Structure formats: structure tokens, C-alpha cells
Amino acid sequence: MASTYYSYQAPPLKHYQMSLERIDKFISEIYFTDVNLQSRLLAKHVAPTTLSHFKADGRFDFKLAQCAEYEPVEVGYNFGPIWSSHWFKVNFQVPKDFVSGLSEDEEVLFYWDTCTEATIWDENTSAPIGAFSCAEPHGNVRDYIPVTNQLKSSTRPTSDV
Numbered sequence: 001m002a003s004t005y006y007s008y009q010a011p012p013l014k015h016y017q018m019s020l021e022r023i024d025k026f027i028s029e030i031y032f033t034d035v036n037l038q039s040r041l042l043a044k045h046v047a048p049t050t051l052s053h054f055k056a057d058g059r060f061d062f063k064l065a066q067c068a069e070y071e072p073v074e075v076g077y078n079f080g081p082i083w084s085s086h087w088f089k090v091n092f093q094v095p096k097d098f099v100s101g102l103s104e105d106e107e108v109l110f111y112w113d114t115c116t117e118a119t120i121w122d123e124n125t126s127a128p129i130g131a132f133s134c135a136e137p138h139g140n141v142r143d144y145i146p147v148t149n150q151l152k153s154s155t156r157p158t159s160d161v
Contacts, residue, residue: 045111048092051075056085062121 025031029038052070060068065087079086090110098108112118118132 044095044098046092046094046098047075048090050089050091051077052089053077053079054087054089055079056087059085060087062126066123066126 026036027038028036033039051073053073054065054068054070056065056068068087070087070089073088094108102108110120112120112132114132116132119128120130120132121127122129
């Protein structure tokens with residue numbers, strides 16, 4: 001009895017480079033962000049209303065950091081050196097429709113991208129509410145923390161980096 005061997009080969013892409021460019025633009029954070037995958041992942045966003053920084057000499061606990069003098073900085077601020085402690089106060093105004101218009105499968109997220117280890121503190125309870133840890137040295141990891149519950153209970157998270 002003779003056996004028959006069937007193989008399937010996917011049709012070749014006619015325009016390989018064009019296909020790669022389309023995929024790149026579909027996932028891009030720069031191009032067509034109003035209609036690509038990024039618009040679906042982060043449909044609405046707001047910038048911080050104020051961002052301030054304090055460079056600590058050594059380790060500081062949260063209560064000491066609350067009393068420290070912070071200086072205003074802008075998004076994109078470079079801080080260092082490595083293995084040093086820095087505290088940031090981040091204030092943002094979340095529009096009411098962000099919270100009131102949420103469906104059950106949606107959340108409000110705080111996005112922090114410094115490629116560092118960071119702890120997020122609730123200034124009302126003096127308790128940590130989350131942490132970030134960057135796995136890659138080139139900033140390719142995004143860190144998000146849900147803040148929907150804090151917004152609904154009127155607490156404001158701040159961050160320690």
C-alpha cells in the first residue's frame with residue numbers, strides 16, 4: 001500500500017517589506033495612534049498637572065519624604081546617578097467621564113515608564129498600593145498600575161522611585 005504525503009506551504013507574501021511596515025504602523029506609538037492598536041489599548045489619557053522631584057540622600061521612608069522639599073520637573077526629566085533614591089509627586093486630574101463612563105472590563109491606569117524600580121504610595125493612608133520593576137535595560141517594558149478604586153474612593157496615589 002502506497003502512502004501519500006501531503007504538505008502545505010503558506011502562500012508567499014507578495015510584498016514582504018510592505019507587510020512589515022503595515023504591522024509596524026498598526027502597533028506603533030508614533031504613527032496613526034488615533035486608529036491603530038494603541039488607540040484601543042489607551043483610548044483616553046491625561047498628562048500630569050504637576051510633577052515634582054526630590055533626590056534623597058540614602059533611603060527615606062514615606063513619612064520623611066512627605067516633608068521633603070520637591071522641585072518642579074517636566075515629563076522626560078533625567079535623574080540619577082544609578083542606585084540612588086528619588087521621590088516624585090505626581091498629580092493628575094482625571095476627568096469624571098473616565099471613571100463614571102467605565103464599563104466592567106475597563107480600568108483607569110497610572111502609567112510610569114522610567115525603567116526603574118518604583119513603589120506607588122497612597123498619601124492619605126501612607127501605604128504602598130503597587131510597585132514597578134523594569135526587566136529590560138532599554139526602557140522596553142511598560143509599567144501600569146490600576147487606580148480605578150483610588151479614584152472612586154477619592155484618594156490620590158503618589159510615587160516613590
